[in-house]
Amino acid sequence: MSKPALTVHVVDDDEAFRDSLLWLLDSHGYPTRGHDSAEALLGAISPAESACLVADVRMPGLSGLELLDEMRAQGLRWPVIFITGHGDLPMAVQALRQGAFDFHEKPFDQTALFASVDRALALAAQQQAHAQSRARVDARLESLTQREREVLDLVVQGKMNKLIADALGISIKTVEVHRGKMMDKMQVRSVAELIHAVMSVADERVLP
Known part of the structure; x- marks a missing residue:
């Protein structure tokens, strides 16, 4: 072997x-x-x-x-x-x-x-x-603008676009633009993939 x-x-x-x-x-x-x-x-x-x-x-x-x-x-x-x-x-x-x-x-x-x-x-x-x-995900997070990171944080919390727009004081259309760019930079196709990527960085546990 x-x-x-x-x-x-x-x-x-x-x-x-x-x-x-x-x-x-x-x-x-x-x-x-x-x-x-x-x-x-x-x-x-x-x-x-x-x-x-x-x-x-x-x-x-x-x-x-x-x-x-x-x-x-x-x-x-x-x-x-x-x-x-x-x-x-x-x-x-x-x-x-x-x-x-x-x-x-x-x-x-x-x-x-x-x-x-x-x-x-x-x-x-x-x-x-x-x-x-983890290093790949860290690099992708570093590539986000401040606004894209704010949108990411709210998306991961389960917020819909309207609630994100209200929280950030921007239009829903602007949220959609930032969200699309954020998803592209994070190289994910769904919210589930995004959450998985973010959790893989946040998880500090040692592998068994």
Whole structure:
């Protein structure tokens, strides 16, 4: 099965283990990048990048949990999979409570790890598509004049043209002109499509 083109970042201070895990993922078709610390990862990535992360929980410097918190603070919503030693299990459970995607105990089952990475990459791809869609809608909203945006807000509230005209102190004919231009700029054909587009920008919830 072909793998998503998104990168799997691996963070582990144990060079031998990190190289082994990178080789394993590479050999199964996953694009990868390795980092020897959480700080190295944070210095090498862009907030605009979509990817997934496989990381050790216990590391010098920033721990896995602290890395997860820092990524969230920077707006990075990557799915994070933790690799843990047996003694780190309580920490891994805490990581899940803080929003980690999954965790695997050493020695991990390769098939289970691949399945977890596949799910994480699918989620990352979904998040990427969602972000791109939001960016397109944002750009369309920015192209509206102030009056067109006022008309949009009232249309989304379910107001008919006469009520919009009364609210804005303009004629119904002028409302129709602004409404038509607004719908063209938003690239929608119906009020339902317009509402869906606006709600996709207003919705700040994290994808599951």
